[in-house]
Amino acid sequence: MYSQILCGLYQNEQVLRVGAVFASGFIRAVKFLEKHWVRLCHDIRKGTIDGEITDPNVREAVMKILKPNPKLAAFVESECNKESWKGIITRLWPNTKYVDVIVTGTMSQYIPILDYYSNGLPLVCTMYASSECYFGLNLNPLCDPSEVSYTLIPTMAYFEFLPLNKIDGNADSISATEQEHLVDLVDVELGQEYELVVTTYAGLYRYRVGDILRVAGFKNKAPQFNFICRKNVVLSIDSDKTDEVELQNAVKNGSNHLSNYNASLIDYTSSADTSTIPGHYILYWEITKNNQNPIPDSVYEECCFTVEDSLNSVYRQGRITESIGPLEIKVVENGTFDKVMDFALSQGASINQYKTPRCVKYGPILELLNSKTVSSFFSPKCPQWVPGHKKWCTLD
Numbered sequence: 001m002y003s004q005i006l007c008g009l010y011q012n013e014q015v016l017r018v019g020a021v022f023a024s025g026f027i028r029a030v031k032f033l034e035k036h037w038v039r040l041c042h043d044i045r046k047g048t049i050d051g052e053i054t055d056p057n058v059r060e061a062v063m064k065i066l067k068p069n070p071k072l073a074a075f076v077e078s079e080c081n082k083e084s085w086k087g088i089i090t091r092l093w094p095n096t097k098y099v100d101v102i103v104t105g106t107m108s109q110y111i112p113i114l115d116y117y118s119n120g121l122p123l124v125c126t127m128y129a130s131s132e133c134y135f136g137l138n139l140n141p142l143c144d145p146s147e148v149s150y151t152l153i154p155t156m157a158y159f160e161f162l163p164l165n166k167i168d169g170n171a172d173s174i175s176a177t178e179q180e181h182l183v184d185l186v187d188v189e190l191g192q193e194y195e196l197v198v199t200t201y202a203g204l205y206r207y208r209v210g211d212i213l214r215v216a217g218f219k220n221k222a223p224q225f226n227f228i229c230r231k232n233v234v235l236s237i238d239s240d241k242t243d244e245v246e247l248q249n250a251v252k253n254g255s256n257h258l259s260n261y262n263a264s265l266i267d268y269t270s271s272a273d274t275s276t277i278p279g280h281y282i283l284y285w286e287i288t289k290n291n292q293n294p295i296p297d298s299v300y301e302e303c304c305f306t307v308e309d310s311l312n313s314v315y316r317q318g319r320i321t322e323s324i325g326p327l328e329i330k331v332v333e334n335g336t337f338d339k340v341m342d343f344a345l346s347q348g349a350s351i352n353q354y355k356t357p358r359c360v361k362y363g364p365i366l367e368l369l370n371s372k373t374v375s376s377f378f379s380p381k382c383p384q385w386v387p388g389h390k391k392w393c394t395l396d
C-alpha cells in the first residue's frame with residue numbers, strides 16, 4: 001500500500017483513474033494516506049523509500065521510478081496539511097476522470113464518503129465477479145450507482161437461478177426440490193429475484209454463490225441484474241429475520257442523526273446477542289467527527305430508536321411483546337474496523353477482496369469489537385407497531 005501510494009503520488013499528473021475492487025478497500029487506502037503522508041512526502045522530497053518497506057524487489061522497483069522532487073513533496077504536503085480533506089483525490093491527482101470501485105450492495109454506504117473525497121467524480125462499477133468465476137459487466141459504466149446492472153456473460157460459466165420463494169434453507173448445496181425449480185439464464189423474468197447458482201469450468205457443480213440478484217432489464221436478449229444482497233446475512237432473535245438490505249437501510253436512517261453533529265458513520269457491523277434475556281441486536285459503529293464537540297447520549301439513543309423503527313414489522317412486534325430487547329449501539333474506537341480487517345487477513349483473507357462482514361458470529365472478532373467499544377447506548381422506547389398490520393396489504 002505504501003509503495004503503491006508513493007508511486008501514485010510521484011506520478012500524480014499521469015494518474016487518470018483511481019480505485020480498488022471494493023469501495024471499502026479504496027477508503028482504506030485514503031485513510032492510509034491520511035496516516036502516512038508525512039513519511040510519503042519525505043520520500044518524495046529525498047527520492048528515498050521508507051526503511052519499513054523491506055521487500056528487496058519492491059524497493060528496487062520503486063527506486064527505479066523515484067527521483068528527489070522537493071517541489072512535488074511541498075505540494076502534496078500543503079494539500080494534505082489542509083484541515084479539510086474534501087476533494088483530496090482531485091487535488092492530489094488533478095487528471096483523475098473517475099473512481100473505479102464497486103459501490104453496489106452494502107458497498108453503497110460508502111458513496112457519500114467517496115463523493116466527499118473525490119469531489120463527486122463518477123463512481124464506476126465495472127464488474128460483478130468472484131473468486132470462483134467472473135459473472136458480468138456493467139455495460140453503462142457512467143450510470144448512477146443506484147442504476148447499476150450487470151449483464152451476465154453466458155460463456156463465463158453455466159448460470160442458473162433459484163427463485164427467491166423456492167429457496168429451502170441456507171444449505172451450501174442445492175436440495176433435490178430446489179433443483180426442480182432452477183431456471184436457466186434465458187428464462188429469468190423481469191423484476192424477479194433469484195439466488196445465483198453457477199457451474200464453472202474449473203469444476204464447481206451447481207454452486208451457490210450466495211448472492212441475490214433482481215432482473216433489471218435486457219440488453220438485446222441478455223438479462224441484466226441488479227445486485228441485491230448476500231443471502232446469508234440474517235439477524236434473528238425470535239421469529240424476526242433481518243436481512244442485509246433491511247439492516248443497511250435501517251442503519252442509514254439511524255446514522256442520519258449524526259450529521260447534525262458534523263459526524264458520520266465510517267463502518268458498521270452487527271450481532272444478535274442472545275446471552276441476555278430477551279436477546280437483542282447489537283450494532284457496532286465506528287464514527288468520524290469533524291469537530292471536537294461531543295455528541296450527546298440522547299442523539300445516540302435517537303439513532304438506536306430510528307434503526308429499530310426502520311426494521312420490519314415482525315421485529316417491531318417482537319419489541320412490543322418483549323421477545324426482543326432494546327437495540328444497542330456500541331461505539332468503537334477509530335481504527336477498529338481496520339483491525340477487524342487485519343484479523344481477517346491474518347486468517348488468510350485477501351486484502352483485495354475483503355468486505356466488512358455485516359453480521360458477526362465468530363467469537364474472536366466479537367471479542368475484538370467488544371474490547372474496542374468506548375460507549376454503548378440502548379433504544380429508549382419501543383418502535384411503532386400496528387397490530388394486524390401485514391407486510392402485503394390487500395385493498396379492503
Ligand code: AMP
Pocket residue numbers: 102103104105125127128129130131132209210211227230353354
Ligand atoms: P469473493 O467471494 O471474495 O470472491 O467475492 C465475491 C462476492 O463479492 C460476490 O459473490 C458478491 O457477494 C460480492 N461482489 C462481487 N462483485 C460485486 C458487485 N459488483 N456488487 C456487489 N457485490 C459484489
